[in-house]
Amino acid sequence: MTTALSRRDRVAPDSGASRGTSRARLWANMRRNGHVYLWVSPFIIFFLCVDLYPTLWGFGLSLFKWDGFTPPVFVGAANFVRMMRDPLFWTTTWNTLVLLLLIVPARTFLALVLAAMINSAIVRRKHFFSAFLMLPNVTATVVVAIIFNVLLVTNGGLVNTVLGWVGIPAVSWLDSTEWSKVSLAILNLWKATGYFALIMLAGLQQIPKVTYEAAQLDGAGPIRTFFSITIPQMRNVILFVVIVSTIWLVQNIADAMVLTQGGPSYSSTPLMYFMFIKAFSQFDLGYAAAISLALFVLMTLLSAGTFAVNRRGAK
Amino acid sequence: MKALFARPGNVVLFFVLWLMVFLSLAPFVFMVLGSFKTNHELISLTPSLLPQNGFNLDKYAALFAYWPFLRNLFNSVVVSSIVTLSVTVTSLLVGYSLAKFEFPGRGILTVIIIATLMVPFETRLVPTYVLFRSLGLINTYAGLVIPGMVTAFGIFMVRQFALDSVPDELLEAARLDGASEFRILRSIVAPILAPALVSLALLTFINSWNDFLWPLVAVVNSDMFTVSVALRSLADPSNITDYGMVLAAAVISVIPVLAVFALFSRQITTAVMQGSGRES
Numbered sequence: 001m002t003t004a005l006s007r008r009d010r011v012a013p014d015s016g017a018s019r020g021t022s023r024a025r026l027w028a029n030m031r032r033n034g035h036v037y038l039w040v041s042p043f044i045i046f047f048l049c050v051d052l053y054p055t056l057w058g059f060g061l062s063l064f065k066w067d068g069f070t071p072p073v074f075v076g077a078a079n080f081v082r083m084m085r086d087p088l089f090w091t092t093t094w095n096t097l098v099l100l101l102l103i104v105p106a107r108t109f110l111a112l113v114l115a116a117m118i119n120s121a122i123v124r125r126k127h128f129f130s131a132f133l134m135l136p137n138v139t140a141t142v143v144v145a146i147i148f149n150v151l152l153v154t155n156g157g158l159v160n161t162v163l164g165w166v167g168i169p170a171v172s173w174l175d176s177t178e179w180s181k182v183s184l185a186i187l188n189l190w191k192a193t194g195y196f197a198l199i200m201l202a203g204l205q206q207i208p209k210v211t212y213e214a215a216q217l218d219g220a221g222p223i224r225t226f227f228s229i230t231i232p233q234m235r236n237v238i239l240f241v242v243i244v245s246t247i248w249l250v251q252n253i254a255d256a257m258v259l260t261q262g263g264p265s266y267s268s269t270p271l272m273y274f275m276f277i278k279a280f281s282q283f284d285l286g287y288a289a290a291i292s293l294a295l296f297v298l299m300t301l302l303s304a305g306t307f308a309v310n311r312r313g314a315k
Numbered sequence: 316m317k318a319l320f321a322r323p324g325n326v327v328l329f330f331v332l333w334l335m336v337f338l339s340l341a342p343f344v345f346m347v348l349g350s351f352k353t354n355h356e357l358i359s360l361t362p363s364l365l366p367q368n369g370f371n372l373d374k375y376a377a378l379f380a381y382w383p384f385l386r387n388l389f390n391s392v393v394v395s396s397i398v399t400l401s402v403t404v405t406s407l408l409v410g411y412s413l414a415k416f417e418f419p420g421r422g423i424l425t426v427i428i429i430a431t432l433m434v435p436f437e438t439r440l441v442p443t444y445v446l447f448r449s450l451g452l453i454n455t456y457a458g459l460v461i462p463g464m465v466t467a468f469g470i471f472m473v474r475q476f477a478l479d480s481v482p483d484e485l486l487e488a489a490r491l492d493g494a495s496e497f498r499i500l501r502s503i504v505a506p507i508l509a510p511a512l513v514s515l516a517l518l519t520f521i522n523s524w525n526d527f528l529w530p531l532v533a534v535v536n537s538d539m540f541t542v543s544v545a546l547r548s549l550a551d552p553s554n555i556t557d558y559g560m561v562l563a564a565a566v567i568s569v570i571p572v573l574a575v576f577a578l579f580s581r582q583i584t585t586a587v588m589q590g591s592g593r594e595s
Contacts, residue, residue, distance in 0.1 A: 303433030
C-alpha cells in the first residue's frame with residue numbers, strides 16, 4: 001500500500017507530469033485511481049449477476065412456455081397474446097387501478113394536511129409527532145395484516161362491534177368482493193401515509209418563512225395561506241409523492257397476499273400478485289415473465305416520470 | 316396554554332394530531348393485549364380491554380411448543396445482520412468512490428445506479444428465483460442474503476452525503492501527508508460519513524427484518540424461514556386456530572424493530588426527510 005502510494009504521489013494530480021496527450025492523461029488517471037475500481041467492484045459484480053442477468057433472462061423467458069421442470073418450449077409472442085385475452089389479467093389490472101384511485105388521492109391529501117399541521121408554528125414537539133407518523137411504516141406488513149385480520153372479522157371483530165354500537169350494520173370487510181379492496185386500501189393508508197407525510201414535511205420546511213409572514217401581513221388566514229402558498233410551492237413534492245406511491249402500490253404484493261389472499265374470487269388481487277400466483281402457485285413461469293415484462297415497462301415509465309420531476313425540482 | 320386554545324383552529328389541529336397518534340398506536344396496543352386473550356375474547360360482541368385471565372404467558376409457551384420460532388428468530392438475526400453489514404460497507408466504498416474520484420466509467424456507473432434504483436425487484440422475482448434454484452441456493456442463508464447485499468439506494472445515499480460533506484481540501488491534505496487511500500477512507504471519510512452510515516444501517520436493518528417476498532420464495536423448510544415468512548404461515552387462514560398465539564408471535568417479531576426505532580427514531584425520521592427530495 002505504501003509503495004503504491006508514494007508512486008502515486010510522484011504523479012500527483014494535475015502536476016505537469018500527468019499532463020500530455022489525452023490518452024496519457026487517461027492512463028495516468030486510471031493508474032492513480034486504481035483502487036477505485038477495486039472499491040466499486042462489488043456493485044459491478046452484483047449488478048451484472050443479480051440485476052442485469054436475471055432481468056435479461058426474464059425477457060427471454062417471456063417467449064417460452066415453461067413449468068420450471070420440463071424443458072421450456074419456445075412460443076414466440078403467444079404469452080402476450082394470451083395476456084390480452086385473459087379475463088383475469090384485465091380483472092387484476094382493474095383491481096390495481098381501483099386500489100390506486102382509492103389510495104393515492106386520499107394519501108396525498110392526508111399526508112399534506114398532517115405535514116402542514118406539524119409544520120405549523122404552534123406545534124412545538126415536531127419530532128414527537130413525526131415519530132408517530134413513521135411508526136406504522138417500520139412495522140412489517142405481515143404483522144399489520146395479522147392485526148387487521150383479527151380486527152376486521154365480520155362477526156365479532158372489534159371494528160364491526162364498535163360500528164355496531166353506533167348503529168352501523170356489520171361490514172363484510174374481508175369476505176366480500178365489494179369490500180375486500182377497501183380493506184386493502186385501509187391497511188395501506190394506515191401503513192404508509194405517515195412516510196409520505198414526512199416527505200411533505202421536509203418539503204414544507206424548504207418554503208421560506210418570509211413568504212408566510214408576507215401573506216399574514218396581507219391578512220390571509222390559515223386556509224387561504226394553505227391554498228395560495230403551500231400548495232403551489234409544494235407542487236413538485238406533491239407530484240413526487242403521487243408518483244412514488246403509485247410505484248409502490250403497483251409493486252406491492254405483500255398486502256394482498258397476507259390480508260385477503262387476493263380474494264374472494266380475485267376481487268383483491270392486484271396485477272403483481274397475479275404474476276406471483278401464476279409463477280409460484282401455478283408454475284406458469286413463461287406467462288409470469290411476460291406479465292413481469294409488462295409491469296417492468298410500466299414501472300420504468302413511472303420512474304422516469306419521478307426522475308424528471310426531481311430534476312425539474314432541483315433547478 | 317391559553318394562547319394554544321385561543322383559536323378554534325388550534326383545537327382542531329391538536330385534535331387531529333392526537334387522533335393520528337392514537338390511530339398509529341392503537342393496533343399495537345390491540346396486538347399486545349390480544350396476545351394474552353382467547354379466541355372468545357378477541358372475536359366477541361362484548362369486547363373487554365384487558366385479558367380476562369390476566370397476563371399469563373400461555374400463548375407464548377404454546378407458540379414455542381408448536382413452531383420452531385426461536386430458530387426463525389435466529390435466521391432473521393443472521394440474515395438482517397449480514398445484509399446490514401454488507402450494505403453499509405459496499406455503500407460506503409461505492410458511494411464515496413463515485414462522489415470523490417474522477418475515473419473512466421464513473422458516468423456510466425452513476426447512470427446504472429439510478430436506473431437500478433428505478434426498477435423494482437418484483438419485476439425480476441421469477442428469473443431471480445430460477446437462477447438461485449439452478450445454483451442450489453434455495454433453502455440456504457446465501458440464497459436469503461445475496462439479493463439484498465448491495466443496494467443502489469444505499470450507494471446513492473452515501474454518494475449524495477459525500478458530495479455535500481467531504482471537503483476535497485481535507486483529502487488533498489491527507490494525500491500530501493502520505494496517507495494511503497484506504498487510510499484516508501478509514502480515518503477521515505468514514506467518520507465524516509458516520510451519521511449517514513448509521514441512518515443507512517438502521518433503515519437497512521428494519522427493511523431486511525421486515526422483508527417478506529424474497530424469503531417466501533427462497534426458502535421451503537420451516538426451520539429456514541425468517542420471522543416474516545413464519546408469521547405468514549402461522550396466520551394462514553386455512554390453519555389458523557389460535558389468534559392469541561399468532562398475535563404473540565407478531566409481538567415477538569416486532570420487538571427488535573421497535574427497539575431500534577425507539578432508540579433512533581430521530582435519525583430514522585431525519586433520514587427519510589433528507590432522502591426525500593433526492594432519492595430516485
